[in-house]
Amino acid sequence: MDRHRAALSAAVALPVGFFALFFVYPLAAILHRGLSGSELPLDVLTSRRTLDVLWFTLWQAAVSTALTLALGLPLAWALARFRFRGRALAQALVVVPFVLPTVVVASAFLALLPEGLERGLPAILAAHVFFNIAVVVRIVGGFWAGIDPRLWEAAATLGAGPAARLREVTLPVLGPALAAAGALAFLFSFSSFGAVLILGGPGRATLETEIYNQAARAFDLRAAAALSLLQLACIFALLAVTGRLERRLGGPRRLAAERDLLRRPRGRERLLLTGVLGAGAIGLGLPLAALVERSLATPAGYGLAFYRALGEETPALLVEPWRAAVNSLVFAALATALALVVGGLVAWVAARPRAVWVDRLAMLPLGVSAVMLGFGFVIAFDDPPLEFRRSAWLIPVAQALVAAPFVVRIVAPALRSIDERLREAAAVLGASPARVWREVDLPLALRALGVAAGFAFAISLGEFGATVFIARSDRPTVPVAIFRFLSRPGALNAGEAAALSVVLMAMTAVAVLAADRIAVRRGTL
Amino acid sequence: MLRAEEVAVAFDGVPALAGAELAVGEGETVAVLGPSGSGKSTLLRVFAGLVRPDAGRVLLGARDLAGVPAHRRGIGLVFQDGALFPHRDVERNVAFGLRVAGVASEVRRGRVAEVLALVGLAGFERRSVSTLSGGEQQRVALARALAPDPRVLLLDEPLGSLDGPRRTRLLADLGELFTRLRLTAVYVTHDIGEAFALGDRVAVMREGRVVQCAAPDELWARPADAWTARFLGMTNMREEGGRSLLVRPEAVLVSPGAGATVLAAERRGAIVTLRLRLDGGEELEAVTTRIDHPRAGERVAVELDPAGIVELGRPVEPND
Numbered sequence: 001m002d003r004h005r006a007a008l009s010a011a012v013a014l015p016v017g018f019f020a021l022f023f024v025y026p027l028a029a030i031l032h033r034g035l036s037g038s039e040l041p042l043d044v045l046t047s048r049r050t051l052d053v054l055w056f057t058l059w060q061a062a063v064s065t066a067l068t069l070a071l072g073l074p075l076a077w078a079l080a081r082f083r084f085r086g087r088a089l090a091q092a093l094v095v096v097p098f099v100l101p102t103v104v105v106a107s108a109f110l111a112l113l114p115e116g117l118e119r120g121l122p123a124i125l126a127a128h129v130f131f132n133i134a135v136v137v138r139i140v141g142g143f144w145a146g147i148d149p150r151l152w153e154a155a156a157t158l159g160a161g162p163a164a165r166l167r168e169v170t171l172p173v174l175g176p177a178l179a180a181a182g183a184l185a186f187l188f189s190f191s192s193f194g195a196v197l198i199l200g201g202p203g204r205a206t207l208e209t210e211i212y213n214q215a216a217r218a219f220d221l222r223a224a225a226a227l228s229l230l231q232l233a234c235i236f237a238l239l240a241v242t243g244r245l246e247r248r249l250g251g252p253r254r255l256a257a258e259r260d261l262l263r264r265p266r267g268r269e270r271l272l273l274t275g276v277l278g279a280g281a282i283g284l285g286l287p288l289a290a291l292v293e294r295s296l297a298t299p300a301g302y303g304l305a306f307y308r309a310l311g312e313e314t315p316a317l318l319v320e321p322w323r324a325a326v327n328s329l330v331f332a333a334l335a336t337a338l339a340l341v342v343g344g345l346v347a348w349v350a351a352r353p354r355a356v357w358v359d360r361l362a363m364l365p366l367g368v369s370a371v372m373l374g375f376g377f378v379i380a381f382d383d384p385p386l387e388f389r390r391s392a393w394l395i396p397v398a399q400a401l402v403a404a405p406f407v408v409r410i411v412a413p414a415l416r417s418i419d420e421r422l423r424e425a426a427a428v429l430g431a432s433p434a435r436v437w438r439e440v441d442l443p444l445a446l447r448a449l450g451v452a453a454g455f456a457f458a459i460s461l462g463e464f465g466a467t468v469f470i471a472r473s474d475r476p477t478v479p480v481a482i483f484r485f486l487s488r489p490g491a492l493n494a495g496e497a498a499a500l501s502v503v504l505m506a507m508t509a510v511a512v513l514a515a516d517r518i519a520v521r522r523g524t525l
Numbered sequence: 526m527l528r529a530e531e532v533a534v535a536f537d538g539v540p541a542l543a544g545a546e547l548a549v550g551e552g553e554t555v556a557v558l559g560p561s562g563s564g565k566s567t568l569l570r571v572f573a574g575l576v577r578p579d580a581g582r583v584l585l586g587a588r589d590l591a592g593v594p595a596h597r598r599g600i601g602l603v604f605q606d607g608a609l610f611p612h613r614d615v616e617r618n619v620a621f622g623l624r625v626a627g628v629a630s631e632v633r634r635g636r637v638a639e640v641l642a643l644v645g646l647a648g649f650e651r652r653s654v655s656t657l658s659g660g661e662q663q664r665v666a667l668a669r670a671l672a673p674d675p676r677v678l679l680l681d682e683p684l685g686s687l688d689g690p691r692r693t694r695l696l697a698d699l700g701e702l703f704t705r706l707r708l709t710a711v712y713v714t715h716d717i718g719e720a721f722a723l724g725d726r727v728a729v730m731r732e733g734r735v736v737q738c739a740a741p742d743e744l745w746a747r748p749a750d751a752w753t754a755r756f757l758g759m760t761n762m763r764e765e766g767g768r769s770l771l772v773r774p775e776a777v778l779v780s781p782g783a784g785a786t787v788l789a790a791e792r793r794g795a796i797v798t799l800r801l802r803l804d805g806g807e808e809l810e811a812v813t814t815r816i817d818h819p820r821a822g823e824r825v826a827v828e829l830d831p832a833g834i835v836e837l838g839r840p841v842e843p844n845d
Contacts, residue, residue: 419608421604421608422610424575424595425602425604425609425610425669426596426610426621427575427594427595427596428575428600429596429621429625429669429673430596430597430599430625430673432594432596435625436596439610439621440610444612
């Protein structure tokens with residue numbers, strides 16, 4: 001037996017087994033719970049409550065998307081068209097909200113919005129715009145920057161003024177990018193969990209939070225399973241649309257991407273640019289500033305009392321809050337290691353010619369929401385011999401499932417870009433296949449693995465939807481602890497939530513910055 | 526030393542090699558010459574063990590290489606544009622084969638310095654490969670292939686990505702190196718000048734077969750068939766009584782008189798090429814070294830030296 005083939009089989013078997021046990025099986029358990037039983041769950045699916053929830057989920061996502069596009073477009077324009085000092089920094093900062101844990105964003109808006117407005121529809125919409133604006137700026141801006149300026153020049157020589165050029169040239173050309181960014185923003189708003197759960201207040205539920213409410217609060221597992229099926233159907237429909245819209249991107253983007261098309265703003269553009277960037281800085285910076293302010297604003301003036309309280313016992317948790325930070329770090333480290341092994345193996349297999357379908361499969365967990373994953377774990381691992389829903393190690397497993405697709409997305413292209421002749425050169429010089437892998441593939445993929453590790457760590461740190469189902473009260477993670485604090489009244493609880501949120505924000509920032517530094521230093525990504 | 530017998534390879538049903546035969550003697554450099562798509566690179570990859578032949582045998586010495594993977598063949602390969610490991614410096618690129626073979630590090634260092642000096646890059650050990658020029662990268666690639674002292678060195682259009690004086694320099698250095706080291710080498714190229722400059726023998730490939738393998742002078746004197754003659758740049762072909770005849774341009778003697786018109790006269794270095802049209806309509810090419818050669822439009826008399834008329838026939842068998 002060819003040793004190379006044996007290694008390949010093992011590389012396939014490990015992730016397949018992992019996904020089968022921890023992804024397919026829990027989903028199957030949900031299906032089983034929802035579809036078997038005494039009768040089909042039509043009563044749940046057609047109930048007034050479900051229809052209300054579905055309707056709210058849809059229209060809040062639509063409004064969030066419209067607002068995100070409207071507010072994101074000016075920023076995309078500013079960052080895509082002009083050269084100015086601090087542009088690179090601005091581009092990096094715009095992405096920050098996207099990588100922040102939902103729980104942090106939610107508690108930032110709780111801190112920012114005035115009393116009476118801090119829970120409810122406006123807060124939900126604000127948080128969704130805050131999150132997804134990075135999607136619009138990156139996708140639309142990237143596309144915008146690649147538009148050949150001669151299109152505008154041609155339009156101008158044909159008599160089109162600025163407004164006509166925007167209407168007749170820019171927007172039509174941007175069409176596919178706007179559609180793709182809008183579809184993604186809609187998908188994220190549709191499946192948003194943490195923000196809606198915390199900011200929604202009692203009356204506002206989306207499908208995701210309703211699954212959680214039914215499963216974790218009302219203990220109606222059948223209803224939760226039925227809602228999960230509905231959610232699954234919606235998400236797959238949305239993913240199909242998004243995938244199709246994303247594929248339509250491409251052409252013009254490559255057309256001029258290599259040329260440096262940025263220019264300095266002129267005349268009135270300077271004023272407009274300053275206004276847009278200033279508004280962006282305020283809109284994106286203010287919630288985070290308010291969060292920091294709230295964490296320092298103790299009843300006795302500014303101070304570190306809330307941070308000190310993190311070391312003391314609290315009625316909100318069974319342990320001192322600082323232990324949640326330790327738990328989070330340990331879980332995230334384990335989850336990162338797991339995601340790197342599983343995702344790295346999938347990437348290795350997927351990078352081989354004619355194995356593109358492999359990374360499509362590995363993307364599947366992205367389509368299934370974390371909430372569903374957590375719920376699936378709860379009902380799948382409840383009976384012997386698989387009775388480990390209360391085992392602590394299930395948390396890093398869940399987080400690794402959420403992070404692994406990102407690892408594949410980062411590592412597979414890096415492996416695919418390795419020149420086949422390097423492997424041949426090594427072989428001709430006497431290196432066995434295993435040696436070629438160690439001497440060529442591994443060192444060249446190392447930087448991608450480093451970047452992937454940073455993102456996997458950040459994702460695991462902030463993971464909330466799955467963790468909230470399976471974290472035991474005596475071993476909470478930081479997002480879960482923040483959620484518990486926010487569920488209780490009182491200035492101390494709010495203050496400690498803010499302080500923990502700041503801590504989580506800092507931990508995430510360190511992880512992402514480390515990943516970013518690897519990427520920048522090695523000049524990739 | 527190295528021998529391909531009836532080697533056939535097809536990629537997705539399209540034949541790349543169709544019964545290719547080639548034998549390389551010990552210490553000999555064979556240049557494999559052919560247009561793109563003729564299968565010359567595939568033949569090289571079959572020798573290296575990177576492509577498995579569908580049929581035929583490859584022998585190294587007396588040993589059949591079937592089933593011997595690339596990394597156990599002891600055959601070196603220089604790729605077209607180097608394929609240097611981007612994550613290693615020059616020394617670690619050159620030392621790769623030695624390290625894989627388990628050579629001790631002091632010995633390794635000495636050998637690396639030795640081969641780097643050989644290719645004219647003494648002292649380049651610490652350089653990052655991305656800072657090297659194209660020519661330097663090719664020299665490092667050559668040093669890397671030479672370092673483990675391969676029994677046969679294969680080169681796949683090593684000058685393909687270079688141009689101008691760099692190319693000329695490296696070509697001259699390669700020729701000197703091959704002679705000095707008495708290397709057994711197979712040099713693939715589509716450039717006739719390179720093949721003739723480096724090959725002790727030149728193998729001409731067409732559509733997956735070696736159509737002729739001979740020393741440069743022999744090849745030039747007696748191309749195997751009309752296609753080979755034309756590929757080598759000879760244009761004076763005529764059919765006479767069912768035989769294909771080649772008239773060597775230097776055998777077309779031109780003097781003042783009548784019988785033909787000069788269509789064009791083009792000087793390249795010491796040689797002037799004349800395009801002539803005989804009054805019968807046939808076109809011929811002649812070469813001369815005279816300064817006062819006939820100009821375009823002039824009338825001339827044409828005579829053919831019988832010694833320069835070659836009958837083209839079946840491929841000449843390799844003389845091994």
